[in-house]
Amino acid sequence: MIAIIGAGPAGLAAAVAAARSGAEVALFDASTNFGGQYWRHRTDVAGYKAERAQKYFDAVISSPNITFISEAQVWSAERRDGLIQINYLQGGAESFLTVEKVILATGAHDRTLPFPGWDYPGSMTPGAAQALYKGHGVVAGKRILIAGSGPFLLPVATGLAEAGAHVVGLLEANSPLRWARSPIALLRNPLKFFELIYYLRLLRRYSLKPQFGAAVVGYENGVAQIARVGSSLRAKGVDRREIACDVVAVGWGFQPDVSLGGILGCVEKVDRDGTVIFQVDSSQLSSQANIWIAGEATGIGGADLSITEGEIAGLAASGSEIPKKLLRKRSAQHAFARALQKSYPVGDGWKEWITPETTICRCEEVSHSAILDSIHELGAEDSRTAKLLTRAGMGLCQGRICSRNVAEIIAGARKCEVSPSERIAASNRPLAAPISLGVLADGESLN
Amino acid sequence: MSSVIEFTFDDKELTGEKGQSIAAVLISLGTPIVRLTRFEKQPRSIFCGIGICFDCVVIVDGVANQRACLTQIRQGMSVRSQP
Ligand SMILES: Cc1cc2nc3c(=O)[nH]c(=O)nc-3n(C[C@H](O)[C@H](O)[C@H](O)COP(=O)(O)OP(=O)(O)OC[C@H]3O[C@@H](n4cnc5c(N)ncnc54)[C@H](O)[C@@H]3O)c2cc1C
Ligand code: FES
Numbered sequence: 404m405i406a407i408i409g410a411g412p413a414g415l416a417a418a419v420a421a422a423r424s425g426a427e428v429a430l431f432d433a434s435t436n437f438g439g440q441y442w443r444h445r446t447d448v449a450g451y452k453a454e455r456a457q458k459y460f461d462a463v464i465s466s467p468n469i470t471f472i473s474e475a476q477v478w479s480a481e482r483r484d485g486l487i488q489i490n491y492l493q494g495g496a497e498s499f500l501t502v503e504k505v506i507l508a509t510g511a512h513d514r515t516l517p518f519p520g521w522d523y524p525g526s527m528t529p530g531a532a533q534a535l536y537k538g539h540g541v542v543a544g545k546r547i548l549i550a551g552s553g554p555f556l557l558p559v560a561t562g563l564a565e566a567g568a569h570v571v572g573l574l575e576a577n578s579p580l581r582w583a584r585s586p587i588a589l590l591r592n593p594l595k596f597f598e599l600i601y602y603l604r605l606l607r608r609y610s611l612k613p614q615f616g617a618a619v620v621g622y623e624n625g626v627a628q629i630a631r632v633g634s635s636l637r638a639k640g641v642d643r644r645e646i647a648c649d650v651v652a653v654g655w656g657f658q659p660d661v662s663l664g665g666i667l668g669c670v671e672k673v674d675r676d677g678t679v680i681f682q683v684d685s686s687q688l689s690s691q692a693n694i695w696i697a698g699e700a701t702g703i704g705g706a707d708l709s710i711t712e713g714e715i716a717g718l719a720a721s722g723s724e725i726p727k728k729l730l731r732k733r734s735a736q737h738a739f740a741r742a743l744q745k746s747y748p749v750g751d752g753w754k755e756w757i758t759p760e761t762t763i764c765r766c767e768e769v770s771h772s773a774i775l776d777s778i779h780e781l782g783a784e785d786s787r788t789a790k791l792l793t794r795a796g797m798g799l800c801q802g803r804i805c806s807r808n809v810a811e812i813i814a815g816a817r818k819c820e821v822s823p824s825e826r827i828a829a830s831n832r833p834l835a836a837p838i839s840l841g842v843l844a845d846g847e848s849l850n
Numbered sequence: 851m852s853s854v855i856e857f858t859f860d861d862k863e864l865t866g867e868k869g870q871s872i873a874a875v876l877i878s879l880g881t882p883i884v885r886l887t888r889f890e891k892q893p894r895s896i897f898c899g900i901g902i903c904f905d906c907v908v909i910v911d912g913v914a915n916q917r918a919c920l921t922q923i924r925q926g927m928s929v930r931s932q933p
Contacts, residue, residue, distance in 0.1 A: 433901065440900065495913070512900060512902045513898065515897075522892065522897075523893070524882050524883050524894060524895035525882070525895070527895070527896055527897050527898075528897065528898050530898065530899055530900055531896055531897060531898055531900065532899070534899040534919070535874055535896075535899060538871075538874075539870045539871055539874030540867070540870070540874075541870070541874040541875075541877055541878040543877060544877075765894075765903065765905055766903075766905075768887055768888070768889045768892070798904065799907065800902060800903050800905075803902050803903065804898070804903050
């Protein structure tokens with residue numbers, strides 16, 4: 404049996420490919436429904452190429468080989484007698500399933516950068532604003548400002564406008580001219596032009612005008628402070644424009660969650676843009692036998708690349724031949740993913756926006772100055788030591804939101820770069836989900 | 851086809867649609883704050899909206915640390931703000 408963790412585009416494509424090759428598949432997701440972050444766990448998916456989602460949903464439902472295990476949060480996995488045991492929580496109860504092979508398709512979440520006021524209610528990620536209207540039919544606020552960087556801001560802004568929200572601004576920190584640096588990647592992915600046209604039409608329909616080279620650098624009492632920025636994200640000048648809004652949705656691309664693969668010993672590496680991802684071979688096989696990885700966890704590249712990687716992983720795990728055409732498609736999509744990195748870099752100029760009082764670790768309420776003190780006064784040299792001294796990254800989210808930023812702040816203060824080993828250490832955690840000690844103790848007793 | 855679900859948040863009686871999360875209902879009612887932080891008593895609402903950040907934790911039927919952005923409302927559910 405093959406266990407697939409994550410039922411987003413990558414996990415669904417893997418499940419369908421493996422099941423067609425005759426394999427028995429257990430498909431896990433923490434959510435009630437499948438679909439992942441883009442197709443959003445609803446059966447009535449709307450948006451660009453939405454019919455593609457329906458095709459996968461139908462295939463999963465009609466396949467006798469696929470069992471969907473919903474609301475199952477996989478918190479750990481371990482090798483046991485040559486097999487792999489998946490430990491998961493479902494409705495507060497602990498269960499496990501032992502399988503021969505695993506495909507990890509755990510996806511990503513919005514990457515966030517701190518700014519003064521980012522911890523006030525009303526400041527959220529674009530993903531949160533999108534999840535609210537797509538998943539729950541709720542518009543996050545009356546006047547919504549969308550900001551940050553990356554193509555994902557387009558579906559969020561147009562989707563919110565379509566859902567009836569008043570989108571008061573769409574700020575993209577980077578210049579669209581940066582795409583000119585990747586002509587070959589664009590030529591290899593001509594269909595992306597249709598996607599662009601699709602969004603340009605929607606922008607026009609809702610009279611949304613993206614403003615480039617601008618970023619939200621503060622938010623207080625319903626007013627966002629806007630600075631002009633370059634691709635380094637350093638603010639140009641001291642002038643700040645103000646935009647009144649009750650929601651400011653700011654995101655800086657995506658950050659994969661590597662915890663589960665890390666627990667299983669799958670080798671990670673640092674991508675060009677500093678993101679920690681898994682190392683996989685041409686069949687999506689990780690450094691560990693019988694564990695394949697697909698989707699955003701092997702590099703951020705969007706839903707199309709996730710689907711292709713999922714299909715390849717599903718075929719490989721079920722022992723089927725991988726068509727050359729599929730490999731060529733992935734190669735073109737990888738080129739596009741690289742172009743995305745070149746077009747939407749996230750500079751470190753944000754470190755100049757934050758004030759000593761700005762909260763950096765939201766869970767443990769650790770301020771910027773507390774982290775600086777741990778370096779200058781207590782001698783911390785890396786994020787692990789700073790974490791022990793300040794508790795930054797020790798809260799319920801286990802550093803998922805702050806650890807990358809903490810590492811950057813420390814490196815900045817010590818005038819050095821974050822080392823690859825520190826990036827990898829900051830991205831891993833002993834459990835893939837926080838669970839109560841009672842459950843952990845019960846789990847131990849199984850050993 | 852939506853059915854109405856009744857639940858309480860800090861003893862206030864609220865209603866939402868089946869399938870909605872606790873946080874979605876609170877935001878749709880214009881009362882987005884789910885808790886005050888432990889140390890500084892700062893108000894918090896949702897942040898990531900997809901179960902990653904744990905900013906939105908509440909006590910659901912006596913069980914603490916439940917994510918309001920993920921937990922769907924159920925008939926008669928009692929939700930409390932987490933200190
Ligand atoms: C909030 C959000 C919104 C997005 N919206 C868009 C969009 O509108 N358009 C677009 O092109 N791209 C969007 N993206 C980018 C998107 O991530 C990819 O395009 C695509 O969804 C990636 O597919 P995936 O299968 O790799 O991962 P995902 O779609 O992220 O799926 C991963 C799945 O794994 C599950 N999972 C993770 N860990 C565990 C665990 N331990 N136990 C159980 N289940 C687990 C999650 O619940 C999730 O359903 C969005 C990303 C995010 C985070
Ligand atoms: S808002 Fe992040 S976990 Fe609920």
